[in-house]
Each structure stands twice: as C-alpha cells, then as structure tokens.
Amino acid sequence: MRHRSLAVLLAACLIAATPAAQAFNYRFLRNSVLKQLTPADIEIGTLATREALDSGTDGEWTNPATGATGTIRILGTVDIGNHQGCRRTRLDVTARGRTGGGEFTLCRTPSGAWNFHNPPR
DSSP states (O other): OHHHHHHHHHHHHHHHHOHHHHHHOSGGGGGSHHHHOOHHHHHHHHHHHHHHHHHTSOEEEEOTTTOOEEEEEEEEEEEETTEEEEEEEEEEEEETTEEEEEEEEEEEOTTSOEEEOOOOO
16 A cells, blocks of 8 residues: 555656646656656655655655655645645655656545545636
8 A cells, every 4th residue: 555655646746747748648657757666665755755744844765775766845734624734745756867746735534644635626
C-alpha cells in the first residue's frame, strides 16, 4: 500500500507540473521521473512523505543506492470544509536525470491515510 500511495503522489506531481500534457493525454508519463523510480526509492520516499505530513515539517529523502532524491515542503496547514489539518505541500523528485514536482493539498482520512484534496470544479 505504501508503494502505491507514493506512486500516486508522484504521478500527481508530474501531472500538475505539465498542464498542457494533462489536457490531452498521459503519454508524457512514459518518459517521466516516475518511470525511473525503483521499489526501494518508492519505499524510502513514501516513508519520508508520510513523516512530513504527519509532523507538519519539511522532509527529504535519498536512496544512496540509486541516487534518487525527493523533498517535501509543508507550505501550510489549512481546514477545508469538514477536513481539519490538511497540508498544503510542494513535492519534488529527481531520479536518473529526470525531475518532477508540484503543489498539492492533502487531507487525512479517518483511517489516518493522506489523500489528495480535489476541490469541486
């Protein structure tokens, strides 16, 4: 489950960073940083991201074996409707010469997981 949560987080970073590609299709992901991450990168990044979101403090991670790195910046904590303590974040990842990132708001679910806040359009 942790692998999937960071993979989703990273995919969202990449999608947000390229709005033109998002408007048409997702083929741009085939050459993205997401494809460059190993399962170990995802595990390390997931743990660091969860710790940053839980604590409300910035975080970073590195996998010395692959050179992949990431940063998690907490931009603020906000209440959105019935969601208390959501985190506005800036997430960036670099792996094998590729970089992706974006700004997101994540809110904690009753189970303790963090999900992206998707405002109604």
